Amino acid sequence: MRHPSDGREPLGSSSRTLFAAPWLLxxxxxxxxxxxxxxxxxxxxxxxxxxxxxxEWFVDRAEATGLSFVxxxxxxxxxxxxxxxxxxxxxxxxxxxxxxxxxxxxGGTLEAGHGQPRAARxxxxxxxxxxxxxxxxDGTRILRFTDVTKTSGIVARGYGQGVATGDIDNDxxxxxxxxxxxxxxxxxxxxxxxxxxxxxxxxxxSPKTWGVSAAFVDVDRDGxxxxxxxxxxxxxxxxxxRCFMExxxxxxxxxxxxxxxxxxxxxxxxxxxxVDATAAAGMDREFGPALGVSTADFNGDGWIxxxxxxxxxxxxxxxxxGNGTFENRxxxxxxxxxxxxVAKADMGVDAGDFDNDGDEDLITxxxxxxxxxxYVNDGTGRFEDASxxxxxGIASRPHTGWGVAWMDFDNDGxxxxxxxxxxVKQDLDARSAANPFPYQQRNQLxxxxGTGRFEDVTERAGKVFTLKAVGRGAAFGDIDNDxDTDVVxxxxxxxxxxxxxxxxxRNHWLGLRLVGTEAGRDMLGARVAxxxxxxxxxxxxxxxxxxxxxxxxxxxxxxxxxxxxxxxxRVIWPSGRxxxxxxxxxxxxxxxxxxxxxxxxxxxxx
Ligand SMILES: [Ca+2]
Ligand SMILES: [Ca+2]
Ligand SMILES: [Ca+2]
Ligand SMILES: [Ca+2]
Numbered sequence: 001m002r003h004p005s006d007g008r009e010p011l012g013s014s015s016r017t018l019f020a021a022p023w024l025l026x027x028x029x030x031x032x033x034x035x036x037x038x039x040x041x042x043x044x045x046x047x048x049x050x051x052x053x054x055x056e057w058f059v060d061r062a063e064a065t066g067l068s069f070v071x072x073x074x075x076x077x078x079x080x081x082x083x084x085x086x087x088x089x090x091x092x093x094x095x096x097x098x099x100x101x102x103x104x105x106x107g108g109t110l111e112a113g114h115g116q117p118r119a120a121r122x123x124x125x126x127x128x129x130x131x132x133x134x135x136x137x138d139g140t141r142i143l144r145f146t147d148v149t150k151t152s153g154i155v156a157r158g159y160g161q162g163v164a165t166g167d168i169d170n171d172x173x174x175x176x177x178x179x180x181x182x183x184x185x186x187x188x189x190x191x192x193x194x195x196x197x198x199x200x201x202x203x204x205x206s207p208k209t210w211g212v213s214a215a216f217v218d219v220d221r222d223g224x225x226x227x228x229x230x231x232x233x234x235x236x237x238x239x240x241x242r243c244f245m246e247x248x249x250x251x252x253x254x255x256x257x258x259x260x261x262x263x264x265x266x267x268x269x270x271x272x273x274x275v276d277a278t279a280a281a282g283m284d285r286e287f288g289p290a291l292g293v294s295t296a297d298f299n300g301d302g303w304i305x306x307x308x309x310x311x312x313x314x315x316x317x318x319x320x321x322g323n324g325t326f327e328n329r330x331x332x333x334x335x336x337x338x339x340x341x342v343a344k345a346d347m348g349v350d351a352g353d354f355d356n357d358g359d360e361d362l363i364t365x366x367x368x369x370x371x372x373x374x375y376v377n378d379g380t381g382r383f384e385d386a387s388x389x390x391x392x393g394i395a396s397r398p399h400t401g402w403g404v405a406w407m408d409f410d411n412d413g414x415x416x417x418x419x420x421x422x423x424v425k426q427d428l429d430a431r432s433a434a435n436p437f438p439y440q441q442r443n444q445l446x447x448x449x450g451t452g453r454f455e456d457v458t459e460r461a462g463k464v465f466t467l468k469a470v471g472r473g474a475a476f477g478d479i480d481n482d483x484d485t486d487v488v489x490x491x492x493x494x495x496x497x498x499x500x501x502x503x504x505x506r507n508h509w510l511g512l513r514l515v516g517t518e519a520g521r522d523m524l525g526a527r528v529a530x531x532x533x534x535x536x537x538x539x540x541x542x543x544x545x546x547x548x549x550x551x552x553x554x555x556x557x558x559x560x561x562x563x564x565x566x567x568x569x570r571v572i573w574p575s576g577r578x579x580x581x582x583x584x585x586x587x588x589x590x591x592x593x594x595x596x597x598x599x600x601x602x603x604x605x606x
Contacts, residue, residue, distance in 0.1 A: 055502075056462035057409070057445075058487070062498040066145040067102060067488070069127055069496040073470075074109035074159075075437045077250075079242070081235050082110065082181040084252045084424050084439075085212060085291070088162040088473030088549030089488050089496065092174050094152075094189055099131040100479050100553055102145065102488055103176060104496055105160040110181075110237055125149075125156035126163070126178060133480060141480050143500070153194040158182045162473065162549030166216025166225040168202070169272035170519035177204070179211030179229060179549070188272065202274050204266055210235060215545035217295040217304050217525060218574050219281075220324055223516070224268035225524065226277075228306050230290030231261040251426055255311040255345075260289040263308065267324075282325045288313035292349035294546040295525065296360040298333075299381030302576050304525045307335065309346035309364050319381065332382075335362060335375050339385025344370045348474075348548035352406030353539045354415045354448055358529075360541070363392070365401025365419050365548070368441075372396040372404075372419065392417065392446060395456045399441055400424060402548040403474025407485045411507035411559030413538055414448035420471035420489050420548075437493065440468035462499075469494050477553020483509040483587060485557060490550075508560040510567060511589035514542045522554035523594065527572040530558045533565035560586060571597065 062068070073083045087105035094101050105126045129145040136142070154176070162179040169175070173189035184206045187195040199205035210232045216225040235258050243253035262284060267277035278284045288310030298305045303320035310316070314337060317330035330336035337343050348365040355361065359377040366372055371393035375383035387393030396419065403420035410416065423439040430438035445461040446454040458465050470492040479486040484504020489497045514526045524542055531537040540558055544551045560567070566583035571592060573579070579597030584590050 056464075057460065057503040058462040058464055058499040058501060060464040060497045061143060061500045062488075062496055065143045065498060066147075067129055067496060067498050069104045069129075071104075071107060071490055071492055071494060071496065072109070072124065073107045073493040075493060076109070077436070078110075078240075079250060079252050080110040080237055080240060081233065081252060081258070082159055082161070082210065083107070084492070085232065086159070086161050086472060086492060086549070087490050088213075088547075088551075089475045089490050090163040090165050090176065090551035091475045091477040091479065091488065091553050092165045092176070092544075092551060094128070094174055094176075095130065095193060096173065097131070099133045099481055100477050101131045102129045102475075102479075103127070103154075103163055104129070104488075104490060105163050105178065105473065105549070106156065107492075108159045110159060126154065126160055128152045128154055131479065135481070141482060143480050148193070151193060153196065154187055155197070156180075156185065161210070161212045162214060163551050164214035164216055164227070165544050165551040165554075166227075166524060167519065167521035168216070168225055168227075168268060168274075170224065170516070170521055172520035174521070175272070177214055177216070177227065179214050181210050183207050184209070184211045184214075184229065198272070202272055203276065204229075204274050206264060209264070210261055212291050213293040213545075213549050215293045215295050215306070217306065217545070219304055219306075219320055219326075220267070221303075221575055222270075223519065223575070224270050226268045227266040227274060228293055228295070229264045229266070230293045230308055231263050231287075232289050232291060232311070233258040234261045245425060247428060249426060249428065252424055255289045255313075258289075260287055260310070260313060262287045263290050277324075280324065282327065283318060286316055286328045288316065291347045292364065292546075292548055294349045294351045294362070295543070296351040296541060297525070297527065298351070298360055298377060300359060300379065302572070304574065305381075307349060307351065307362060309349040310343070311347065312345045313343050315346060315364075317381075329381070334383040334385065338373045338387070342370075344373060346373070347400075348402045348404040348419070348546075350405050350546035351543075352415050354406055355452060356414065356536075356538050358537075358539050363404055363406065363417060365396070365404045368400045368423065369397055372401055372417075386452070390452060391454045391456075395446055395454065396444065399444055401444075402472045403489065403550060405474070405476040405547055405552065407476050407487075408448075408557070408559040409445065409485055409501060409504055410447070411484060411504040411509050412450075412561045413536075413559045414450045416448045417444075417446040417454065418474070418476070418487060419444045419446075420474040422470035422472060422492060439470045439492070441471065442466065442468055443471055443489070462502075464497065464499060469497075473548050473550040475547065475550040475552050478511070478555070478557055481589065483511060483557065485553075504559070507562065508564050508586050510558040510560060510569075510584060510586055512556040512558070512569065512584070513554075513589060513591045514556065514571060514573075515591060515593050516573075517593060517595040523574055524554060525574045528556050528558070529570040529572075531568045531570070532560065532563050533567070534563070555589065570600070
């Protein structure tokens with residue numbers, strides 16, 4: 001258990017012992033004075049008293065906290081393709097209140113002959129919920145959400161699919177991008193609780209496309225976030241094709257029945273003005289039915305790359321050449337197909353250093369009987385399929401996976417895997433009058449044992465993991481600011497769930513928000529090396545993308561196990577600048593601002 005006083009240790013002389021290491025002396029030689037003092041946020045040192053159900057690892061608190069969202073997929077038996085793929089969710093601090101608010105993407109009802117999909121109800125469209133988290137003096141956390149969609153000015157049009165978050169104009173207020181069937185929408189955050197629809201003005205509305213997962217990423221290091229949008233299939237209700245299972249039952253078609261749609265890359269010319277640079281970046285010729293997008297520096301050259309997970313087609317690994325263009329090296333890198341040469345139905349994806357060797361590894365979620373794919377990076381951007389050796393392949397075979405994240409749910413310093421599952425082919429045994437569209441499955445939690453192998457701990461993860469639903473999007477982040485990762489899940493045609501973590505707080509943790517000097521925004525793509533007193537280092541990065549059609553907490557949460565010593569933190573900013581902070585307090589969130597640390601030389605690797 002963590003001690004109440006751990007978070008209150010002042011930054012003091014103990015840190016100087018770190019300077020005894022000769023290599024550290026070399027690192028800090030010539031550094032200016034005044035650096036290395038991180039800006040402390042309000043201490044969150046008090047352990048959280050046990051809430052109801054705290055003996056369980058995860059408890060669903062959606063309804064109890066006012067997150068009362070029910071997804072509408074509009075299934076009527078006509079099997080229109082977009083009905084099966086929605087939708088996503090974003091965790092974003094839109095009001096800079098210091099806690100994560102929630103945007104949930106809504107579907108609707110699709111009707112042929114209307115050109116644009118029509119909303120199912122007057123209150124349809126995505127919903128924005130403000131987090132009114134209250135932390136009482138005794139440490140009790142009261143989590144409450146208020147639906148602020150109406151006053152926010154966000155009017156989500158059409159049949160929604162996904163969401164991405166990023167501050168497009170560097171004004172310190174996070175902006176919102178919604179993908180959907182028929183058009184996408186960009187909403188600029190006005191900083192006063194309201195948003196303006198700037199889709200057309202920013203040139204990112206992309207009419208007649210079917211966008212799913214998107215990611216903001218500064219690919220050219222100019223300080224402005226660019227935008228990659230993964231598009232799925234060329235499909236209209238008018239050209240809809242009927243497909244049947246072997247049993248004769250009509251169902252949704254496999255993606256191969258339709259032509260993939262070209263994904264889009266928009267370059268931010270500055271101040272949130274975008275230009276379609278898909279062709280200029282060299283991304284216009286190779287594309288597949290894209291469902292998942294994850295951005296990370298896969299070969300450690302300091303330039304952020306883009307991985308695109310395609311549904312039953314080869315994936316793309318867009319390696320950033322550093323001159324505004326990309327090269328798809330997926331085949332040579334071993335991530336176009338799985339280790340057996342099969343193009344699986346990749347849907348969700350996440351990049352993270354699960355084996356703590358300093359490079360970004362990949363997980364993709366796929367169809368039932370295929371088994372998720374674990375691609376292990378050798379440090380140079382070449383990958384090996386370790387799905388079987390890790391145990392992940394076998395464990396995930398019963399599931400059709402969507403939302404996924406490398407998340408250290410127990411804060412032991414090893415990234416675990418949570419996958420959100422739901423079928424795309426009907427489970428005819430479960431079909432009934434009450435359940436005419438039986439696509440339900442259970443979610444899964446796999447614990448990283450630190451040996452390269454994973455253990456299925458779903459049965460121990462809480463009652464919420466016994467429920468079956470049609471899981472799709474999932475966003476991961478610390479929604480109650482208590483130092484462990486919580487999860488918001490969208491279930492197609494069902495209620496959203498808020499899985500509050502009740503186990504991570506048993507270990508120590510480090511919470512970092514990485515912001516830019518001028519922009520004051522989250523520096524997506526920044527890499528962090530956290531070195532503990534015993535010399536062990538873990539690498540993490542600030543990211544909002546990954547999972548499926550969703551946007552995660554951009555803060556970096558690092559599990560420290562039983563170690564309460566203040567670690568040393570090195571940050572590699574997207575600009576290429578490397579800075580170090582000698583000791584950063586544990587069990588609380590600290591904001592590290594670019595330019596306020598000790599500048600160091602060195603590469604992006606250990
Ligand atoms: Ca903004
Ligand atoms: Ca690795
Ligand atoms: Ca773990
Ligand atoms: Ca939490």
